Amino acid sequence: MKRFLIALMFSLCLPDTLFAADAHMAALPSLFGIPVDFILFALVLLGVALFHNNTLQVALTGVVTITLYKFFVTGFKHGSGIAGLISHFQHEWVILANLFCLLMGFALLSNHFENSKVPDLLPRFLPEGWMGGFVLLVLIAVLSSFLDNIAAALIGGSIAHVVFRGKVHIGYIAAIVAASNAGGAGSVVGDTTTTMMWIAGISPLAVVHAYAAALVAIFISGIPAAIQQHKYSPINAAPPEGVKVDHARVAIVACILIMAITVNVIINVKYNEISDTFPFIGVAVWVAILICTPIRRPAWELMPETFKGSVFLLSLVVCASLMPVEKLPLASWQTAFGLGFVSAVFDNIPLTALAIKQGGYDWGVLAYSVGYGGSMIWFGSSAGVAITNNFHEARSVGMWLRHGWHVTLAYIVGFFVMLTLLGWHPSADRYHTAPVDQQAPAVAHAPVKAGS
Numbered sequence: 001m002k003r004f005l006i007a008l009m010f011s012l013c014l015p016d017t018l019f020a021a022d023a024h025m026a027a028l029p030s031l032f033g034i035p036v037d038f039i040l041f042a043l044v045l046l047g048v049a050l051f052h053n054n055t056l057q058v059a060l061t062g063v064v065t066i067t068l069y070k071f072f073v074t075g076f077k078h079g080s081g082i083a084g085l086i087s088h089f090q091h092e093w094v095i096l097a098n099l100f101c102l103l104m105g106f107a108l109l110s111n112h113f114e115n116s117k118v119p120d121l122l123p124r125f126l127p128e129g130w131m132g133g134f135v136l137l138v139l140i141a142v143l144s145s146f147l148d149n150i151a152a153a154l155i156g157g158s159i160a161h162v163v164f165r166g167k168v169h170i171g172y173i174a175a176i177v178a179a180s181n182a183g184g185a186g187s188v189v190g191d192t193t194t195t196m197m198w199i200a201g202i203s204p205l206a207v208v209h210a211y212a213a214a215l216v217a218i219f220i221s222g223i224p225a226a227i228q229q230h231k232y233s234p235i236n237a238a239p240p241e242g243v244k245v246d247h248a249r250v251a252i253v254a255c256i257l258i259m260a261i262t263v264n265v266i267i268n269v270k271y272n273e274i275s276d277t278f279p280f281i282g283v284a285v286w287v288a289i290l291i292c293t294p295i296r297r298p299a300w301e302l303m304p305e306t307f308k309g310s311v312f313l314l315s316l317v318v319c320a321s322l323m324p325v326e327k328l329p330l331a332s333w334q335t336a337f338g339l340g341f342v343s344a345v346f347d348n349i350p351l352t353a354l355a356i357k358q359g360g361y362d363w364g365v366l367a368y369s370v371g372y373g374g375s376m377i378w379f380g381s382s383a384g385v386a387i388t389n390n391f392h393e394a395r396s397v398g399m400w401l402r403h404g405w406h407v408t409l410a411y412i413v414g415f416f417v418m419l420t421l422l423g424w425h426p427s428a429d430r431y432h433t434a435p436v437d438q439q440a441p442a443v444a445h446a447p448v449k450a451g452s
Contacts, residue, residue, distance in 0.1 A: 056308050111302060170391075179222065184371060186214060331360035333362070
């Protein structure tokens, strides 16, 4: 909890240090120099941390409170009153709908995969001892590189539940989320944030070097987590006899993923101009699920609990979207590094959107920061929220930070290894990925203050 309070203090300081130069921010009602909007959001996050058994109620209360405050006091980003509220959600609804459909759909996909009996066979291919847990984390990262990180985390959680006989350590759950986010950091189909970059016209090759940090992070976090898990509940190296794989369910999993990836590629490459007008990817997942329903019945009984977890995440995203963060500091490696910590408590989707609009980032560095950084707290990443639908004991910020300490360490080490090896090469703007200064050393950029 001490570490969370430090992170909370950082988030409270964020408006004053990053956005104080903005004239609109200066006119906002504030307390101790901090706009009330951010104080309300910080209270929501604190409520989530302290009342982790009632997170949905806290998040919904936060949405209502912040919305009413914006409605009656400050107005919204695109106007005031009813018109401003409607305009705001016209800009946000596609992201929210896509995320909701993916969270709900991938819960069914994960269940199909678990019931296919493939996880029951995996112990045959995993080493014994703590190395088995580490290899599983590596496999999760590989899955995430071509699947969505939500799906990779849910599939990894399903496998872990089987091979560790239902006893999965919180530190290992945190490592599963971190591995899924690490695997998606360098792939435009591996994480919502990198997909957003692709949609904005950023080349897929511009984010690939995020793997320089992600690979380091997997080792720094994965080895301690695997040792934690081995001490808590060793891997079951003897799979049940007579296991028969349900090939139909495996085909359904493949169908859902192929549909999502295909639609994503078609929309982003051929019809990019309509990508932000309709939740094509999320709808594609559900079309595939419904088409395959006559073959194998989905676990509809999972939907009520998954719905609650999905609404919780969307509530935090809505709260974040209502914050007055119209202006980020000038892009630099210091800013990108800080955004990793902010992503742990301040949803990475609106942060990524703002960074894309601003431009001037090294997109691979930013992809790693906002992607992997969200792993440091369970609700900082959609993968974390999704997997805690199945592992409720992980919905504690204090326990996550205490047992998942290696995730924060991995983020820091991975970031500076990447910076040292590859440097900081910002793009000219959000549409062009040609480096501005290829020869500039990574640490030669002085910190840029807001308004400079």
